[in-house]
Amino acid sequence: KAALDADEDIKAVSVVHNETSTGVAAPIEAIGKVMKDYDALYIVDTVSSLGGDYVDVDKFGIDVCITGSQKCIAAPPGMAAITLSDDAWAAADKVDSHTFYLDMQAAKKSGDKNPPQTPYTPSVSLTYAMNEALKMVMEEGLENRVARHHKAAKASVAAVKALGLELFADEKVSSATVTAVKMPEGITDADFRGTVRDKYGVELAGGQDHLKGNIFRIGHMGNISYKELVQTFAAIGMTLKGLGAIEDAGAGVASITESYL
Numbered sequence: 532k533a534a535l536d537a538d539e540d541i542k543a544v545s546v547v548h549n550e551t552s553t554g555v556a557a558p559i560e561a562i563g564k565v566m567k568d569y570d571a572l573y574i575v576d577t578v579s580s581l582g583g584d585y586v587d588v589d590k591f592g593i594d595v596c597i598t599g600s601q602k603c604i605a606a607p608p609g610m611a612a613i614t615l616s617d618d619a620w621a622a623a624d625k626v627d628s629h630t631f632y633l634d635m636q637a638a639k640k641s642g643d644k645n646p647p648q649t650p651y652t653p654s655v656s657l658t659y660a661m662n663e664a665l666k667m668v669m670e671e672g673l674e675n676r677v678a679r680h681h682k683a684a685k686a687s688v689a690a691v692k693a694l695g696l697e698l699f700a701d702e703k704v705s706s707a708t709v710t711a712v713k714m715p716e717g718i719t720d721a722d723f724r725g726t727v728r729d730k731y732g733v734e735l736a737g738g739q740d741h742l743k744g745n746i747f748r749i750g751h752m753g754n755i756s757y758k759e760l761v762q763t764f765a766a767i768g769m770t771l772k773g774l775g776a777i778e779d780a781g782a783g784v785a786s787i788t789e790s791y792l
């Protein structure tokens with residue numbers, strides 16, 4: 532709000548809803564309320580939240596909402612979805628330096644045809660995969676799916692603490708779809724994630740850039756349930772005990788079972 536008040540030339544505000552690299556969620560509904568008083572477009576990256584956390588595009592006043600196929604929707608990677616409000620279409624109409632593949636007007640012109648078309652060759656196999664994944668989302672129900680993600684996040688946070696590990700993100704802003712954990716003192720990323728992967732068959736994400744080696748990330752987005760979390764926390768517990776970092780290898784698993792009882 533302060534930045535928008537200080538500069539009336541600001542054309543757009545863009546926010547990443549769910550910071551996948553750190554496990555932090557931004558308050559997109561609250562930011563949307565501020566944005567309603569300004570002409571600037573409100574652009575939200577929901578790549579790792581749509582389908583796993585609350586994203587009510589119209590209610591939150593989002594002008595441009597972008598997501599990917601491969602995260603909470605759980606389709607293969609390679610496809611993006613985008614919504615544009617009337618204001619965003621008006622802005623797109625004023626763009627005269629067109630690209631081809633990302634030309635929104637060309638997409639609209641073809642999409643408005645009956646039946647709808649794409650301006651260029653569509654990825655047919657990915658479209659089938661996305662369609663099937665979205666059917667699964669609708670069968671589960673969006674509310675249920677979001678609640679399931681929140682439950683997995685809460686269970687993961689509790690299990691991390693039960694193992695005596697420290698969360699990277701403040702719990703008040705922690706993500707519904709990925710939990711970032713500080714690497715325990717004296718343990719290297721290669722030893723820890725390498726063992727979790729090679730010995731126990733679970734892939735954890737590492738930190739990026741300056742966080743490389745300092746955190747690891749547990750993804751709980753898409754079609755995951757307590758089963759994957761039990762396996763993941765078993766692998767983490769056994770690895771940390773093997774490396775001499777903790778006493779009780781099963782504390783994380785015990786916590787997951789309590790969370791899902």
Ligand SMILES: Cc1ncc(COP(=O)(O)O)c(C=O)c1O
Pocket residue numbers: 547549550551552576577578579599608
């Ligand atoms: C929040 C967020 N935005 C954008 C991207 C980029 O998505 P893609 O790699 O599909 O281009 C990612 C990928 O991990 C992401 O997590």
